[in-house]
Each structure stands twice: as structure tokens, then as C-alpha cells.
Amino acid sequence: MAAARAKTLEAAVQGQQVTVKRVLSTTVTDEDIALLRQDIRAMKMQVIGQNMSLSNGEAEKFWPIYKHYADDLHEVNNSKYELLKQYAETWATMTDQDALIYVRHWMEVDAEAQALRLKYVPAVTQVLPGRKAATFFQLDRRLSMIVDLQLFSQIPLAHMKESSSTTP
Numbered sequence: 001m002a003a004a005r006a007k008t009l010e011a012a013v014q015g016q017q018v019t020v021k022r023v024l025s026t027t028v029t030d031e032d033i034a035l036l037r038q039d040i041r042a043m044k045m046q047v048i049g050q051n052m053s054l055s056n057g058e059a060e061k062f063w064p065i066y067k068h069y070a071d072d073l074h075e076v077n078n079s080k081y082e083l084l085k086q087y088a089e090t091w092a093t094m095t096d097q098d099a100l101i102y103v104r105h106w107m108e109v110d111a112e113a114q115a116l117r118l119k120y121v122p123a124v125t126q127v128l129p130g131r132k133a134a135t136f137f138q139l140d141r142r143l144s145m146i147v148d149l150q151l152f153s154q155i156p157l158a159h160m161k162e163s164s165s166t167t168p
Helices: 002-014 030-052 056-093 096-127 130-152
Strands: none
Touching: 030 056, 030 130, 056 096, 056 130, 096 130
16 A cells, blocks of 8 residues: 555656545554655655766765655654644544644644755755755655645645535
8 A cells, every 4th residue: 555655656756747646544544654654765765866866975975864864854754744643633623723723833844844954955065066965955845745745635625624525
């Protein structure tokens, strides 16, 4: 299940098109999400490696930094997935105040991810020339946006009622 989702994501990245398919259902478990996240991390590393054209020396220096970055990003994404899970469980009964709190928390998590990228710019630019460093951050951002689109397209908008929601 998770591998198929990662392949859909990889195909979307390679073709620069985003194909949104149903990712979450009422039967998705925390273990399913953990496996999906593991597959996504591996796929991201593969796509970045295929698109970076790193020399052996650059790769030797870049990949350890990337590993630290990915580990730190994993922690930020823990908050994101917890918010997603919480929203999916409560959206039908969410009050206006709950919705505003959710939005604020979501923006805080986005800001944490952006701050993390900014934190790693100096480290990446110390081991890669400017264009390769820029390529890495472009790829990372694109992949993150595709993953977010895949996941968050599966939850209803806050104003929709469960009985009237439809899938586009």
C-alpha cells in the first residue's frame, strides 16, 4: 500500500505533474502512515540523488548533511502528521474557535519547516556550489509540496459538513 503511494508520488515528481489519488481512508493506521513516511523519505532521497549530478567528493560531503536535515525534518513532520490526524478526527464537530486554532498551528508547523530549510542553507552551500545547492532546495520544496498535496487533499475543507461532502 505505502509503496504504491510512493510510486505514484515519484511518477508525479518525474513528470512534473501532480496526480492526486485517495491516500487516506477511515482504515488507515498509524503503522500505515509510518510505512508511507518511510517510503517517501527513501523516494525523496532517490529523486534528489538522480537530479543533483553530484561528483563523488560533493556526494561524500552532501549526504551526511542531508541525513541530518531529513532527521530534523522528520521531527517537524511529526507535528504536521499529528495535526492532520487530529483534524481528520474532529473536523465534523470543529467549532469556529477550533478551526482558527488549527489554522494557527498549521501555520506554525509550516514556519518550523521553513526555518529548518533556512538553518541548513549555510551547511549545504559550504559543500555544494550555488546552483547545486539551489537545485537541492528546489527539489526538497517541490517534493514537500507534492506530499502535502497528496495528504491534505484527502481531508475535507472546514466548512463542509460530513453529510454533504463530495470527492472532486
